[in-house]
Amino acid sequence: MSRGAMTARKSTVTLHMVSSLDGIIAKKDNSVSWLDDSGDVYEKGVSDDSEEDVVKAIDCFVLGSRTYEHALQLGWPYGDTPTVVITNRELPSTRKSVEFYSGDLKRLVDEILAPRYGNIWLVGGAMLCQSFLRLGLVDEIRLSIIPVLLGDGLRLFDNSSTEKRWRLKNVIAFKSGVVELSYGLPIH
Ligand SMILES: NC(=O)c1ccc[n+]([C@@H]2O[C@H](COP(=O)([O-])OP(=O)(O)OC[C@H]3O[C@@H](n4cnc5c(N)ncnc54)[C@H](OP(=O)(O)O)[C@@H]3O)[C@@H](O)[C@H]2O)c1
Numbered sequence: 001m002s003r004g005a006m007t008a009r010k011s012t013v014t015l016h017m018v019s020s021l022d023g024i025i026a027k028k029d030n031s032v033s034w035l036d037d038s039g040d041v042y043e044k045g046v047s048d049d050s051e052e053d054v055v056k057a058i059d060c061f062v063l064g065s066r067t068y069e070h071a072l073q074l075g076w077p078y079g080d081t082p083t084v085v086i087t088n089r090e091l092p093s094t095r096k097s098v099e100f101y102s103g104d105l106k107r108l109v110d111e112i113l114a115p116r117y118g119n120i121w122l123v124g125g126a127m128l129c130q131s132f133l134r135l136g137l138v139d140e141i142r143l144s145i146i147p148v149l150l151g152d153g154l155r156l157f158d159n160s161s162t163e164k165r166w167r168l169k170n171v172i173a174f175k176s177g178v179v180e181l182s183y184g185l186p187i188h
Helices: 048-056 065-074 105-113 126-134
Strands: 012-020 024-026 060-064 083-086 098-101 119-122 140-146 167-173 179-184
Touching: 012 126, 060 065, 060 105, 060 126, 065 083, 083 105, 119 126
Parallel strands: 012 119, 012 140, 060 083, 060 119, 083 098
Antiparallel strands: 012 024, 140 179, 167 179
């Protein structure tokens, strides 16, 4: 049974992260050139434009405060889509679409987000994603794997949870060599 069915809510929480082949989502120096397209083309892949509709369908982003601060430095990637930043600090408000939240994450999802949004995307960082996984608040895991080994950095799945099986829902290979893997909760 899906988490949505268990809680009688129709909303879905999708954890989406971009990872290296060795499971790293950020380098120690926070540099992001490893995310750039290498220029190599995987001929059998689909074009990256095919993701535009997926992004348009997102109702709400959820992120940790360190990801928020890094996104402000790099250039805001979340447009005007409502965004909830999890923090215990008093952070300055930067955009109308951003709200801050501190407290119980299950309450955030079930009582605040689910009644307002259907398609909720949890987009990092590692610390917040691990908290969501430990609490069983993730319905779908969507990983975009960049063909690079980084060796060292922030690992997405350190300390995230106990053993748990996921069900492969979809695989998309892009011309850029990025592979997107989507997993849902087991049906049985
Ligand atoms: N490759 C990717 O797809 C991707 C995606 C997102 C981020 N990143 C990178 O990942 C790095 C940031 O990740 P991170 O793991 O260090 O930090 P993070 O998860 O973005 O943020 C951690 C902060 O979020 C708040 N927080 C997290 N869990 C909480 C909880 N359960 N309750 C209350 N507050 C909580 C705390 O904020 P306060 O300290 O303010 O209280 C905590 O310090 C950055 O380099 C970013 O660029 C990569």
